[in-house]
Amino acid sequence: MAAGGDRLAGVRGVLLDISGVLYDSGEGGGRPIAGSVDAVARLKRSGLKVRFCTNESQKSRGRLVGELRGLGFDVSEAEVTAPPPAACRLLQERGLRPHLLVHDEVRSEFDHIDTSNPNCVVIGDAGDHFSYRNLNRAFQVLMGLADPVLLSLGSGRYYKQSSGLMLDVGCYMKALEYACGIQAQVVGKPSPEFFRSALRELGVEAHQAVMVGDDIVGDVGGAQRCGMRALQVRTGKFRPSDEHHPEVKADGYVDNLAEAVDLLLQHADQ
Amino acid sequence: MAAGGDRLAGVRGVLLDISGVLYDSGEGGGRPIAGSVDAVARLKRSGLKVRFCTNESQKSRGRLVGELRGLGFDVSEAEVTAPPPAACRLLQERGLRPHLLVHDEVRSEFDHIDTSNPNCVVIGDAGDHFSYRNLNRAFQVLMGLADPVLLSLGSGRYYKQSSGLMLDVGCYMKALEYACGIQAQVVGKPSPEFFRSALRELGVEAHQAVMVGDDIVGDVGGAQRCGMRALQVRTGKFRPSDEHHPEVKADGYVDNLAEAVDLLLQHADQ
Numbered sequence: 001m002a003a004g005g006d007r008l009a010g011v012r013g014v015l016l017d018i019s020g021v022l023y024d025s026g027e028g029g030g031r032p033i034a035g036s037v038d039a040v041a042r043l044k045r046s047g048l049k050v051r052f053c054t055n056e057s058q059k060s061r062g063r064l065v066g067e068l069r070g071l072g073f074d075v076s077e078a079e080v081t082a083p084p085p086a087a088c089r090l091l092q093e094r095g096l097r098p099h100l101l102v103h104d105e106v107r108s109e110f111d112h113i114d115t116s117n118p119n120c121v122v123i124g125d126a127g128d129h130f131s132y133r134n135l136n137r138a139f140q141v142l143m144g145l146a147d148p149v150l151l152s153l154g155s156g157r158y159y160k161q162s163s164g165l166m167l168d169v170g171c172y173m174k175a176l177e178y179a180c181g182i183q184a185q186v187v188g189k190p191s192p193e194f195f196r197s198a199l200r201e202l203g204v205e206a207h208q209a210v211m212v213g214d215d216i217v218g219d220v221g222g223a224q225r226c227g228m229r230a231l232q233v234r235t236g237k238f239r240p241s242d243e244h245h246p247e248v249k250a251d252g253y254v255d256n257l258a259e260a261v262d263l264l265l266q267h268a269d270q
Numbered sequence: 271m272a273a274g275g276d277r278l279a280g281v282r283g284v285l286l287d288i289s290g291v292l293y294d295s296g297e298g299g300g301r302p303i304a305g306s307v308d309a310v311a312r313l314k315r316s317g318l319k320v321r322f323c324t325n326e327s328q329k330s331r332g333r334l335v336g337e338l339r340g341l342g343f344d345v346s347e348a349e350v351t352a353p354p355p356a357a358c359r360l361l362q363e364r365g366l367r368p369h370l371l372v373h374d375e376v377r378s379e380f381d382h383i384d385t386s387n388p389n390c391v392v393i394g395d396a397g398d399h400f401s402y403r404n405l406n407r408a409f410q411v412l413m414g415l416a417d418p419v420l421l422s423l424g425s426g427r428y429y430k431q432s433s434g435l436m437l438d439v440g441c442y443m444k445a446l447e448y449a450c451g452i453q454a455q456v457v458g459k460p461s462p463e464f465f466r467s468a469l470r471e472l473g474v475e476a477h478q479a480v481m482v483g484d485d486i487v488g489d490v491g492g493a494q495r496c497g498m499r500a501l502q503v504r505t506g507k508f509r510p511s512d513e514h515h516p517e518v519k520a521d522g523y524v525d526n527l528a529e530a531v532d533l534l535l536q537h538a539d540q
Contacts, residue, residue: 130402136437157449174448175441179427
């Protein structure tokens with residue numbers, strides 16, 4: 001076992017990534033990763049604080065939680081930290097009116113936001129809505145602004161669906177950055193603000209928390225930069241080369257969430 | 271006039287970009303830029319060698335030349351240097367079998383290339399064919415290769431159609447580079463190999479040639495790195511900030527091709 005349970009002493013709270021850790025999304029709501037339903041239940045019974053920290057921006061939190069509950073997971077909407085609400089707070093603080101390039105499913109999360117006469121673009125994981133026409137429209141809005149602002153709901157390269165690897169929002173963010181000669185502001189992992197807001201909601205300090213994710217850069221590297229510890233699971237988008245990543249080394253590598261929870265229950269809060 | 275005609279002594283050959291210099295593409299074949307039809311005719315009558323050097327990868331050369339001739343330009347297919355034939359030579363030299371993410375219009379340029387069991391991806395300006403599904407398919411092919419090779423027919427950020435600015439292939443190249451953690455090989459401007467092949471076809475040395483284009487990086491910077499001189503026209507995708515580009519300074523800025531030809535006929539071959 002390449003896990004490093006000895007590095008988990010003093011953990012009081014756990015942030016769990018969802019896609020690739022709890023389940024692989026896909027047709028018909030996706031499928032749970034073996035052992036994960038039970039692992040979440042054991043973690044919650046253990047007394048450790050638990051929160052779900054996702055970059056999901058293709059589904060509303062309501063829809064996501066509904067699907068997860070349908071698969072047997074014990075999760076409620078109030079336990080999920082996701083990019084759209086964080087983006088809405090930021091838009092309101094800065095007086096920004098977005099042109100939205102997001103999936104129809106998450107558009108409702110922006111219902112209370114003024115989108116008239118846009119002065120920025122918000123891009124999410126729009127999936128099939130990433131047509132040439134839609135991306136070009138977002139590009140034209142940005143090019144028409146004296147000071148173009150692009151907010152991206154995550155910066156992921158790809159995620160795993162049951163049918164295979166799928167391009168994530170980060171790729172389209174890079175396309176627009178290149179087209180306009182600008183740098184996007186990422187709302188979501190690995191943004192430190194996003195992790196800190198999840199920690200506040202979890203109610204523990206960074207040094208008392210561990211992130212469990214399948215993304216070596218977005219989950220593991222991002223959490224570590226905030227002073228948290230992080231485990232990478234060998235499920236979801238995990239690839240063997242992640243264990244030799246040139247810049248990021250997880251505090252432990254585990255086969256799946258079930259093994260992560262075994263370790264946490266053995267070593268945490270010691 | 272901010273042109274710098276004094277820098278044009280000794281010019282014997284001229285490379286002309288097409289889109290944004292001769293015409294703005296768009297619905298119904300696009301429209302010529304004022305004075306450009308006559309400017310090409312005058313240039314050809316002058317005795318200077320002339321060749322067209324384009325990154326057009328949304329139309330076959332036959333279709334492109336047909337449209338230009340329809341607008342009144344004196345141009346033949348044999349006078350055009352374009353990325354698809356250069357890519358075919360490279361594929362054959364290296365034994366590569368491409369998965370093609372290109373516009374249907376240019377697919378015929380690859381008819382003689384083996385595309386079975388792909389071991390690389392070729393991406394062109396696919397326009398509306400840049401759907402999420404198609405880009406994802408190219409991504410999955412690359413991720414399935416031990417040594418992923420991505421050839422891009424140009425690296426342009428955007429171009430100007432009569433209806434407005436349009437995303438070019440470079441943005442989608444950047445998206446795939448980011449998704450796969452790789453670097454694409456660009457076939458087309460500003461690749462030095464591409465300019466050198468245009469110079470060979472033009473039949474003059476780099477120091478005897480001038481490039482006329484609307485792209486400060488792809489046309490002007492690329493040509494200058496090959497030892498050519500370069501004029502930027504204030505048509506097509508030109509933006510006023512180009513005249514203060516942090517890295518590239520043209521040998522002259524002219525309002526349009528007509529003014530470039532005026533200068534060339536006054537100062538070239540002296």
